[in-house]
Amino acid sequence: MGGMTNRLRQIADAVRAAGEMSVADLAELTSASEMTVRRDLEALAAQGVLERFRGGARSLLLRGEETPFALRAGDGAERKRRLAAEVAGLIADGEAVVVDGGTTCLEVARALRGRRLTAMPLSLHSANALAGGGRVTLLLPGGEARPGELGLVGPLAEASLAALRFDTAVIGCCGLTAADGLTAYDLPEAAVKRAAIRAARRVVAVTEGAKLTRTALAHVADASDLDLVVTDDTAPEEARAALAAAGTVVRVAGDAGEAVSAGDAGR
Numbered sequence: 641m642g643g644m645t646n647r648l649r650q651i652a653d654a655v656r657a658a659g660e661m662s663v664a665d666l667a668e669l670t671s672a673s674e675m676t677v678r679r680d681l682e683a684l685a686a687q688g689v690l691e692r693f694r695g696g697a698r699s700l701l702l703r704g705e706e707t708p709f710a711l712r713a714g715d716g717a718e719r720k721r722r723l724a725a726e727v728a729g730l731i732a733d734g735e736a737v738v739v740d741g742g743t744t745c746l747e748v749a750r751a752l753r754g755r756r757l758t759a760m761p762l763s764l765h766s767a768n769a770l771a772g773g774g775r776v777t778l779l780l781p782g783g784e785a786r787p788g789e790l791g792l793v794g795p796l797a798e799a800s801l802a803a804l805r806f807d808t809a810v811i812g813c814c815g816l817t818a819a820d821g822l823t824a825y826d827l828p829e830a831a832v833k834r835a836a837i838r839a840a841r842r843v844v845a846v847t848e849g850a851k852l853t854r855t856a857l858a859h860v861a862d863a864s865d866l867d868l869v870v871t872d873d874t875a876p877e878e879a880r881a882a883l884a885a886a887g888t889v890v891r892v893a894g895d896a897g898e899a900v901s902a903g904d905a906g907r
Contacts, residue, residue: 644680647672651680652689652699660698687788719848719872720744724751726870726893727810727846733757735807738836739766741791741829742812744846752776760804762797762832764790779804783832793828801835809840811866813847815854818882821863823856830858837861844868845888849875852883863888 647670654669655661663681667674681697684690690697724747731737733756739749741763749766752759756775761767764785770776782796811833815823822845824830837843837860845866852875863869864887871880872893880890 647676648680648684651677652684655684655690655697656699658699660693660696662696664695666696717747719874720747721751722893723846723848723870723872724748726891727844728752728755730844730868730870731755731757731808731810736760736804738762738801738804738806738809738840739770740810740812740833740836741766741789744848745810745812748810748846760800760806762792762836764792786828791829791832793832797832798835801832801839804839806836806840808842808844809836811836811843811845811860813845813851814856816845816847816852816863816869816883817855817879818863818886820855820859822860822866823854824858824860825856827858830860833860837865842867844870846870848872849879852876852879862886 650670651666654666663674663677666677666681670677672680681690681692685692685697688700690699720743723744727748728751731752736758737752738760739745739752739762741761746763746765746769749759749761749769753770753776754774758777758779759770760779760781761770762781767778767780770778781792781800783792783798783800784794784796785792811822813822814825822833824833843861843866845868847869849872852871863883866888869883869888869890870893871890875890875892880892884890
């Protein structure tokens with residue numbers, strides 16, 4: 641499965657970079673048969689990544705759009721599990737928690753399965769991970785489930801969040817910097833993230849270190865609105881220090897509980 645996912649990503653990236661490509665060129669690029677490439681193109685077309693035409697495909701993704709969920713799910717899996725374990729360790733039994741969509745927050749949902757919690761997942765992937773988890777009281781929001789991502793967005797999702805008050809919101813990031821705050825790739829996703837943040841007493845953002853140098857299109861929250869940022873050791877030191885100086889606490893998964901805050905950011 642890993643080889644197929646890598647090939648799908650290779651094809652998606654090549655078609656996005658070129659705009660469109662032929663089956664023959666993609667077969668040469670991937671060292672796969674044209675029949676295999678055609679099957680891959682069908683799978684990518686079903687995810688809305690590209691559209692087929694006779695003998696090839698053209699990209700439906702703009703350069704600024706996020707790679708589809710199915711292609712991100714295997715990326716840095718071990719790192720995401722470490723981040724998820726760190727976040728799960730911050731949540732006490734008995735808490736009410738809202739868990740964002742995305743591949744990293746899916747690992748958080750898996751890490752919380754079986755805990756004595758009330759949890760509202762904001763994607764059907766995370767809902768599935770938490771379902772049947774023994775002592776978890778599972779609350780489902782309304783909303784429109786987006787293809788592939790299966791994140792729940794729109795007025796029903798926002799209204800569900802507005803009606804509740806959570807102890808902790810676990811929020812994923814498309815980008816996070818001190819200057820631009822937490823950002824998302826599109827407006828509906830950003831609106832649901834903002835509603836989750838408003839509904840929670842404590843906000844924990846969780847992200848791989850690479851995203852601490854990125855800014856996406858839609859602003860969600862300022863860095864100072866985040867109580868805690870959980871990241872990994874790939875996060876650049878200057879980005880961590882800038883976030884801490886902007887008013888949040890930065891915790892690096894696996895750092896024996898050490899956290900960077902505004903008080904020691906300049907040391």
